[in-house]
Amino acid sequence: MTATDQAVAQAPAAGRPAVRANASARARRAKRLSRAGLNAVALMLTVVFLFPVYWMFSTSFKSNSQVLVKDPVFFFTPTFEHYTTATGVDLFWTYVRNSLVVTLAAVFLALLVALAASYAIARLNFRGRRGMVLVVMMAQMAPWEILIIVMYLNARDAQALNSLVTLTVIYFVMALPFTIWTLRGFIAAVPKELEEAALIDGCSRTQAFLRIIFPLLAPGLMATSLFGFIMAWNEYAMVLVLNKAPDMATLPLWLTQFQTNFGNDWGATMAASSLFTVPVLIVFVILQRRVTGGLSAGAVKG
Amino acid sequence: MLTVDTEEPGPGSAVKTAGRTGRRFAPPGGWLPYLLITPAVLAIAGILGYALVRNLLISFQEFGRRQLISHTTEWSGLENYRRVLEDERFWASLVRTFVFMAANVVLIMAIGTLIGMLLYRLGKPMRLVLSIALVAAWAMPVIASTTVFRWLFDTQFGVANWAMRSLGFSGYEQHNWFGSGFSTLAIVTLLIVWASVPFVALNLYAGLTTISGEIYEAARMDGASGPRIFWSITAPIMRPFFLITTFLEIIWVFKAFTQIYALNAGGPSRESETLPVMAYIEGMGQNQYGTAAAISVLTLIILLVALSFYFRLILKQEKEPQS
DSSP states (O other), X not given: OHHHHHHHHHGGGGSOHHHHHHHHHHHHHHHXXXXXXXXXXXXXXXXXXXXXXXXXXHHHTSOHHHHSOSSOOOSOOXXXXXXXXXXXXXXXXXXXXXXXXXXXXXXHHHHHHHHHHHHHHHHOOOTTHHXXXXXXXXXXXXXXXXXXXXXXXXXXXXXXXXXXXXXHHHHHHHHHHHHHHHHHHHHHHSOHHHHXXXXXXXXXXXXXXXXXXXXXXXXXXHHHHHHHHHHHHHOXXXXXXXXXXXXXXXXXXXXXXXXXXXXXXXXXXHHHHHHHHHXXXXXXXXXXXXXXXXXXXXXXXX | XXXXXXXSSTTTHHHHXXXXXXXXXXXXXXXXXXXXXXXXXXXXXXXXIHHHHHXXXXXXXXXXXXXXXXXXXXXXXXXXXXXXXXXXXXXXXXXXXXXXXXXXXXXHHHHHHHHHHHHHXXXXXXXXXXXXXXXHHHHSOHHHHHHHHHHHTOTTTOHXXXXXXXXXXXXXXXXXXXXSHHHHHHHHHHHHHHHHHHHHHHHHHHHHTTSOHHHHHHHHHTTOOHHHHIIIIXXXXXXXXXXXXXXXXXXHHHTOOHHHHHHHTTOSTXXXXXXXXXXXXXXXXXXXXXXXXXXXXXXXXXXXXXXXXXXXXXXXXXXXXXX
């Protein structure tokens, strides 16, 4: 908008000032009108995109008599009964613990292994570097959902069904390629000269890495690990097939357990969905800028 | 930004120096890089690579419940492939997968682009409001949003039926939205598009902000119309973004499993099966592991063909720093 004003302000110098001024007034009026139109469209889109999220939260606070109605209730006094039901199920805290353990372990492993690999790819020249890039790239596109059956057979043959370790290892490998991919970008962005200067000052390569590069990578590490976190936190298909034992299940399975063949407890389902979504939502809102800026070169969607 | 070349800062400058000095940095034997990539290679090969190889092997085996229990291996050559290729359900599923994928990707790209450009033109407060809504949709865990969509379209108490009735449409008393494969997939499409548009829109907006406003000003002074500006300026500059995003969306939609399975388990009567869901149902549902493996091998081949273009694109970018 300011660019337009400047351009308009400069315009009279180009000759025929009166016509230009007239035209610019008309343009400004048209602009204000179209701005109102755009705002209206944006508002509509906001409602569309927020509605499912709003409906999840609002349902979770309704009493059963307000949930199970043909014509939805929009105004009501909130109740927490569904949250009590959702968190009151047997093994709820086991699910929470399993989810946290598996997710954190997978992310930590992925960071550790990816840090080494991405440093090599970004900084060192070696035979097979392009091959490695190709492997990472293909692995990043890996259709895990298509391999569920064979993952089940592998885990069964290794007597590793219903194991948190198996799940951790799988999530680690799922998160690894994009962690490498993304960290590589962050490492490449650190000026080479900083590292060289440290080496000249007598640092070893390890020291140079730990003292110079590592601190500069902090934002990259944080953003990458949070993406790994979200991926592992949300994973549903693998845990559905591999960890059928209730005490080895994670929160995504807990979330679906209020829907049964005998009927759905929608209030509890929505309360569980809300509880499951809130941590991710908070992380996303905080990190959104970094996510759209730095991470999008990798496949960052679940 | 989601462009091919913004990954490296500057026009490849950092990588160029990295490549040149890297050789000087490398220890005499040059073992360090290999040591560093070994854990990653082992992990990927051990878990993913092994699964891919075994999947291929099983696709040539007779592998049902009996073989699963007795741990026997019965080779059957191309029998599974013959069975799959003769099964008309496979072809129906293949066509369905492609139509479904095309519809989703076109919708995601078109709507995402429009919203991205809208974000660019909005004033600050409204942009913030819309961004928050987009981020909320983007952040919803897939299993949570799938569950919510089931609730929105519930036969008895769903808000969708109420909305249709309120708008004056008849026949939405207890309308079952999951009554046919087509309408099930239509709801999956709605869900996937709703969840995927924010990624495209927010990234496109981030990309647009890097284009100098003067180019647009100049074009507007020359009397270019909105669509003309898009096709002559925005589209060419953002070409890498559109290419990569389209391919990512193709992959993501192609292998969508949770949404379809958790929404209606491929039903009713397997009418909403796409290839990944079909492989799962053949395997876990029918205990036909060999057939399931054959389906997933075929799916992988199809996916690989669709991806090869994208791989070439990235490899080309990877080559430049070394030249």
